[in-house]
Amino acid sequence: MMAGTEEKILYPNLGRRIKAVLVDSMSAVVLLVTLVPLLAKMDIQNTPLKLIVLTSPFFILEPLLISFTGGSIGHHVFQICVRNAASGRHIGIFSACTRSIIKLFLGSISLVLILFTNRHQALHDLMSNSVVTFKTSGSVAAQSGLEERSVQEADFIHPSRRRKLIVIIAYNALLLMAFMPIAATLISSSCLQFDNCSAMDDILSEIIGIFWLAGLCGTIYLGIRGRLPGCKRRKRK
Numbered sequence: 513m514m515a516g517t518e519e520k521i522l523y524p525n526l527g528r529r530i531k532a533v534l535v536d537s538m539s540a541v542v543l544l545v546t547l548v549p550l551l552a553k554m555d556i557q558n559t560p561l562k563l564i565v566l567t568s569p570f571f572i573l574e575p576l577l578i579s580f581t582g583g584s585i586g587h588h589v590f591q592i593c594v595r596n597a598a599s600g601r602h603i604g605i606f607s608a609c610t611r612s613i614i615k616l617f618l619g620s621i622s623l624v625l626i627l628f629t630n631r632h633q634a635l636h637d638l639m640s641n642s643v644v645t646f647k648t649s650g651s652v653a654a655q656s657g658l659e660e661r662s663v664q665e666a667d668f669i670h671p672s673r674r675r676k677l678i679v680i681i682a683y684n685a686l687l688l689m690a691f692m693p694i695a696a697t698l699i700s701s702s703c704l705q706f707d708n709c710s711a712m713d714d715i716l717s718e719i720i721g722i723f724w725l726a727g728l729c730g731t732i733y734l735g736i737r738g739r740l741p742g743c744k745r746r747k748r749k
Contacts, residue, residue, distance in 0.1 A: 522657025532586030
């Protein structure tokens with residue numbers, strides 16, 4: 513428990529978080545490979561039912577395990593767990609689903625914020641009001657744990673998470689709209705329309721992608737920290 517205890521809270525570093533994701537990914541692949549032959553033998557004609565069976569590994573290995581056991585297979589392997597940021601208890605199934613969906617769609621981009629946030633939270637942690645910590649600070653694994661970053665935030669009032677999320681999405685929509693005409697101007701039409709790309713087209717695509725990714729990460733970071741116009745933090749009077 514995070515509240516009402518004097519035990520030091522330690523957070524896993526980015527490397528351990530990535531290793532946990534890799535274990536979860538391999539577990540999902542193994543489960544999916546097992547399910548596909550079974551699905552073929554069962555000869556299920558109902559398409560929605562097939563979809564439910566094929567997506568079940570994702571919901572079994574992420575939201576359900578996190579909500580009921582405090583972590584996925586990867587989390588348990590590396591002795592870390594997911595907790596509610598306020599109470600320290602297991603997060604609810606709705607929060608676990610929200611967390612997993614954001615993580616699924618954003619992938620490694622979400623993990624970048626671990627390097628900047630006070631409690632080493634990824635974007636999917638922040639959006640689900642959760643933190644990832646070591647199960648016990650006294651374990652051997654926890655010796656590599658990180659303490660909370662000391663940032664003076666007591667003098668500032670932050671806007672709500674909902675407002676931050678809306679502003680971040682708006683900025684990234686504008687960012688995408690800005691990069692689309694740039695790509696259309698620099699990259700040949702044969703590459704954009706027919707995927708017949710020259711070496712120069714590939715290089716330009718990579719450069720544009722890098723700048724877009726940098727802009728995406730920058731707006732997410734500034735938005736979360738309350739430094740993005742539209743969701744700026746305010747100094748207390």
